[in-house]
Amino acid sequence: MLYTARCEEFQTEKGQQQAVMMLENFKIEGLVVIGGDGSMKGARALAQKGVCTIGLPGTIDNDLAYTDYTIGFDTAVNTALSAISNLRDTSSSHGRVTIIEVMGRHCGDIALYAGIGGGAEIVIVPEDPFDPLDVCRQIVEGRNKGKRHCIILLAEGAPVTSQELSEFIRKHTAMDSRVTVLGHVQRGGSPTSFDRMIASRMGAYGVKILMEGKSSRAVGIRGNEIVDYDIFEALSMERKANEELIELSRILSI
Amino acid sequence: MLYTARCEEFQTEKGQQQAVMMLENFKIEGLVVIGGDGSMKGARALAQKGVCTIGLPGTIDNDLAYTDYTIGFDTAVNTALSAISNLRDTSSSHGRVTIIEVMGRHCGDIALYAGIGGGAEIVIVPEDPFDPLDVCRQIVEGRNKGKRHCIILLAEGAPVTSQELSEFIRKHTAMDSRVTVLGHVQRGGSPTSFDRMIASRMGAYGVKILMEGKSSRAVGIRGNEIVDYDIFEALSMERKANEELIELSRILSI
């Protein structure tokens, strides 16, 4: 356990030189770094200093373009689902609009997956244009069709805060609205089978290519295959919105 | 399912007359009302209008003086415990002060039970005097003793908001501090064994005394016995702080 959470340190020249020295002291010949954007950049810096280093995508945000899934994402979504299930009880008994803000930085995947899986009426993600009046229209239409309440999943990277949206809804519909910000509850807990499995597969793969002499590679999963890219190339790939799922969340919420 | 959540309606003369009429229409001879303060008062009003009515304590807040436990409290505490367990992962890996705000209105029991069970360093409840500088002192002492991080359970009825406390801590200690407000996640989910058991016992007891012709009684649990009081008397009892548990939370956090 190295406590690298404060990535700033790991990203300075001094921090990296210290890391190289420590690895030499302990005669560590290869390194597998698990983390998000920042850890990956640190891994690449170490590789450039001659340490055989491989990166594994460890973040709940699922915001790395080169891999379909990051380690931790599935656990975070299941935690969000469990919260939605609890919140539905109060939301329906009180006939309210319930806004659930989930994490993901600039990526809407936690909101999208938890929204589809949890049967949310509306999902708001940064990857998809958003008009608050549209949201109000959907809420009122749902009400007219007999829906007693409404659950909205809001990604933290969306162009509106949960508090702002809640006030807007109270003003423009006849309905009461409440906010729950899930926060760091999503960044912990016992990992799911899916996360353990991709972590095990990526970890074994990472060790294998390290032993083959590779370095500065980012390991990921594409389709159902474990793959690896040059770290620099991997980090410069551009994430595309998952149009299939955005469309699916619309279809299922009707 | 009657959707009485908006208790205001149930507490008006008109609402109560409507209730009496409906009960007569459906030839319902006895009524068991489950709820908190508001529902209990409504139950008493119905009893005064001649409907045989019994009240059961259904609230996560555990804020009714006449009963050791209310139905829903144990489930809420277990939900809070599960959240604490998740939050501990980020709290310890980032070496932070993590403030977790839990519900309970004017009652600190959710914070107290979840704090003791979850191993919180500090528990702040309305029943116990509180000085923010004391809290900072405890945090710094813990840090000096080698504790990398600190978890604070804060009851919503405490004399400070979680946001205010977080800013105060950041200003008066060298540590970073984050807030999670659990919110309505605590008011839902599958009930625990303890809640199902006391609900079953109180429910059967309520039906039994209804059949014996009693009315306007509040059912509760004292020690491990099911008991009943006059609703008015029950609601006018004064809650006392649980000194044993407040002391216990202090001893265990050292």
Next chain:
Amino acid sequence: MLYTARCEEFQTEKGQQQAVMMLENFKIEGLVVIGGDGSMKGARALAQKGVCTIGLPGTIDNDLAYTDYTIGFDTAVNTALSAISNLRDTSSSHGRVTIIEVMGRHCGDIALYAGIGGGAEIVIVPEDPFDPLDVCRQIVEGRNKGKRHCIILLAEGAPVTSQELSEFIRKHTAMDSRVTVLGHVQRGGSPTSFDRMIASRMGAYGVKILMEGKSSRAVGIRGNEIVDYDIFEALSMERKANEELIELSRILSI
């Protein structure tokens, strides 16, 4: 962590002398033993050899007469409840009799609590007379009233094994019957709030009376109060069947 699970060793003269020696070596002046019947007897033996020793009731079985609840019981019941909830899905979709065998040695409390909380149609415990033909009669009556399936909670101490009962039911009713033996799944997992709370209270109480110079005491909970008895006296008390709950399980299963 002392790995005392194999209590036989702890109950021999030689094992106890070794324990006394170890305690002296480490200058341990007082001991809190957590366990069931066997550990309690070992604790008493140590106390008789002059070591200040207190016993805490740690067993999922809830089979100690001197305490309302043992540490671990509530967690085991909640695990059983979660299993019942899963098993209900297959039981109802296949229209079967589902027999769930739970632990508890000679005590039926896990079966009784999980049965009441989980809405079992039939609960079979060692404390209550049992006739397999009665069980078949209840199943057929339920079927005639429109119940598609039937869940039976069977305590391991009951006068019939789950396999025998299943065959008897298949022979004497027109229904298919399946068995699930929960086993050691019940003896693990993250403890519930209730168990953490009584463990914390009993632990603090045990340390307090040790510091007051007491020894050879068994700590327990009665009503909602922590109490202590002489270990010998505590172990010789006779468990009584919980008639209220046995009756309750009958009422709720109609």
Next chain:
Amino acid sequence: MLYTARCEEFQTEKGQQQAVMMLENFKIEGLVVIGGDGSMKGARALAQKGVCTIGLPGTIDNDLAYTDYTIGFDTAVNTALSAISNLRDTSSSHGRVTIIEVMGRHCGDIALYAGIGGGAEIVIVPEDPFDPLDVCRQIVEGRNKGKRHCIILLAEGAPVTSQELSEFIRKHTAMDSRVTVLGHVQRGGSPTSFDRMIASRMGAYGVKILMEGKSSRAVGIRGNEIVDYDIFEALSMERKANEELIELSRILSI
């Protein structure tokens, strides 16, 4: 809810004619059947009788060759993981060999995924040759390396029953061994995010191709893409052992 669990009925000529008639009565123009092998064959029979019918793979067994994952599999594996986590507590405190038998009919995937994710020392599946003496050798080697206990995941389709294996181990090693058969606990419970997501995607896809006039198609997932095959073709594909995962379970158990 049609209660088609007893697939025999759905597979007779009479049962199928009745189904066609009912669909006509209710003016249902298209049908999505969710189930395993048996339901799929019924779906194909209906399609041959002129009803537009699509099949979705719904079984915890993950035993259909044409799709990477079946709906229900991920939930079953996570339930097994949670049981392993509980069983580990008793297994390690008692220093035992713990054999956990999981479902999957002729397919070892639940055992394989739960074994890798749950850190089992040994995984026994029908797809991989098995020698009980090898298992004993591994247990003894583990013991010699300092492993206090050993967890074995056994698929129900393996060439040995859990009871037989347990007796063999007790006879050929110095260690105690216990069996837990998880049973139908695996076939229920709240679905995971992964299962909800593939079910939602396959469901929407199935409706889309029904509306395009397709029939007698089996919907599945390959890589991360939703795909469809002729039902007959899909059911005649041959499952291959997942060599990557079998190898991974060996590497991780060292």
